[in-house]
Amino acid sequence: MNKSTLALAVAVGVLAQQAGAAGFIEDSKATLGLRNFYINTDNRDGTASPSRNEEWGQGFDLRFISGYTQGTVGFGIDAIGLLGVRLDSGGGTNGNVAANGSPGTAYGGTVFPSESNGQAVDNFSSLGLTAKAKISQTELKLGTLQPKNPVIVTNDGRLLPQTWQGGQITSGEIKDLTLVGGQIEAVKGRNSSNNENLSINGASPRTANSNKFIYAGGDYKITKDLTAQYYYGNLEDFYKQHFLGLVHNWAIGPGVLKSDLRYFNSSDDGKNGTDPLYYSTGNYSSTANGKGKVDNNLYSGLFLYSVAGHTFGGGYQVSNGSSDFPWLNQGDGSSNYTITDMQIQKFGRAGEKTWQARYSYDFAKVGLPGLTAGMVYLRGDGIDTNRVSATVPAGNNSTEWERDLTVAYVVPEGPLKNVGFMWKNATWRTDIPGVRSQDENRLILSYSIPLL
Numbered sequence: 001m002n003k004s005t006l007a008l009a010v011a012v013g014v015l016a017q018q019a020g021a022a023g024f025i026e027d028s029k030a031t032l033g034l035r036n037f038y039i040n041t042d043n044r045d046g047t048a049s050p051s052r053n054e055e056w057g058q059g060f061d062l063r064f065i066s067g068y069t070q071g072t073v074g075f076g077i078d079a080i081g082l083l084g085v086r087l088d089s090g091g092g093t094n095g096n097v098a099a100n101g102s103p104g105t106a107y108g109g110t111v112f113p114s115e116s117n118g119q120a121v122d123n124f125s126s127l128g129l130t131a132k133a134k135i136s137q138t139e140l141k142l143g144t145l146q147p148k149n150p151v152i153v154t155n156d157g158r159l160l161p162q163t164w165q166g167g168q169i170t171s172g173e174i175k176d177l178t179l180v181g182g183q184i185e186a187v188k189g190r191n192s193s194n195n196e197n198l199s200i201n202g203a204s205p206r207t208a209n210s211n212k213f214i215y216a217g218g219d220y221k222i223t224k225d226l227t228a229q230y231y232y233g234n235l236e237d238f239y240k241q242h243f244l245g246l247v248h249n250w251a252i253g254p255g256v257l258k259s260d261l262r263y264f265n266s267s268d269d270g271k272n273g274t275d276p277l278y279y280s281t282g283n284y285s286s287t288a289n290g291k292g293k294v295d296n297n298l299y300s301g302l303f304l305y306s307v308a309g310h311t312f313g314g315g316y317q318v319s320n321g322s323s324d325f326p327w328l329n330q331g332d333g334s335s336n337y338t339i340t341d342m343q344i345q346k347f348g349r350a351g352e353k354t355w356q357a358r359y360s361y362d363f364a365k366v367g368l369p370g371l372t373a374g375m376v377y378l379r380g381d382g383i384d385t386n387r388v389s390a391t392v393p394a395g396n397n398s399t400e401w402e403r404d405l406t407v408a409y410v411v412p413e414g415p416l417k418n419v420g421f422m423w424k425n426a427t428w429r430t431d432i433p434g435v436r437s438q439d440e441n442r443l444i445l446s447y448s449i450p451l452l
Helices: 003-018
Strands: 029-044 052-065 074-088 123-135 138-145 163-171 177-188 213-223 226-235 239-252 255-268 295-307 310-321 353-362 371-385 395-410 420-430 437-450
Touching: 074 138
Parallel strands: none
Antiparallel strands: 029 052, 029 437, 052 074, 074 123, 123 138, 138 163, 163 177, 177 213, 213 226, 226 239, 239 255, 255 295, 295 310, 310 353, 353 371, 371 395, 395 420, 420 437
């Protein structure tokens, strides 16, 4: 039994003795989230398999969040139960079956885990428990977590969300300052029922991994409109990462201008500096295959002006150094805290410089509450590439672009109140040697039922 599991068992035992205390039940909440999810990805411009990924399923997300027992130290427990049911994934389109019908090498398909033959399972499920304790404005959690901060971001882009195993402490004892620290030991992917060790893109799958990611940082409200951030993350034997951020809201005329400035400094740690199995992608100074130790500085700025339902935006990002931008990525779907984390791509490759334009509109301003639409366009160039063949040398002038469209509607009233519909369409094109462009559509129907 590892340390976090033992601590969770002890905390649950203490809690069981006090579960009847006032506050634990009265402040508890339970909800059932329903998500019907369809995805279709069309891989274009080339012959590498597969040419099409397609899956459709129904997800159930049951959550219980307790209150706290009374006393100087309050105790509580949270639970999350996840179930995904396959509705369609036939014809080898789940993203983990090779062209000849043999199993693929991925952890799972686009949405569902895979059987030993590479085909999607009929259903998958998991249960996560979190023991918690609170003193004043400081809260400790042990067990299943879903953190979201600049150095670790929980992905919720498929049928079921990603979850992590570990501990986290959050403190708001000092006015206008929020402090967070934690350690993660394992992750359960959005297409998995099992906990896996941690890794990064480029490392040898299931061979090079770690069971220790520590993080700490804080947000400080300098004024009501200006927030400064610092965070640190360290994935043992892979990378160390520092983050600085500044967010400012400025009322200009009838609208508000939001400025979001971010800087990441990432460097190698432990085996990543010497062992090829632990190497990151994008390092073309170390090996011919474009892998090497982590070495990246990423700068970005995003500016959004909102007025009368309209939001206009633009941004720019530079990825310097001799490797791609690193983040927690086991190869089964992940998110990071960059302004370029889009539906298909991340735009954080070595040498890449990316500009973007955004626009969204809230139709409540014209009498259609619940209806929103948005568009994002990004273009990156200066991408470093490795030597593909004798006639295709290494270079630093590859490009990529992506256009994302989103239309969403949440029923505002009536018997279908809070039922949500969403269509997400993305087009990604690139001239990176050996890489296929993509078109993708997602259709999502969601609803949340309060149970307690």
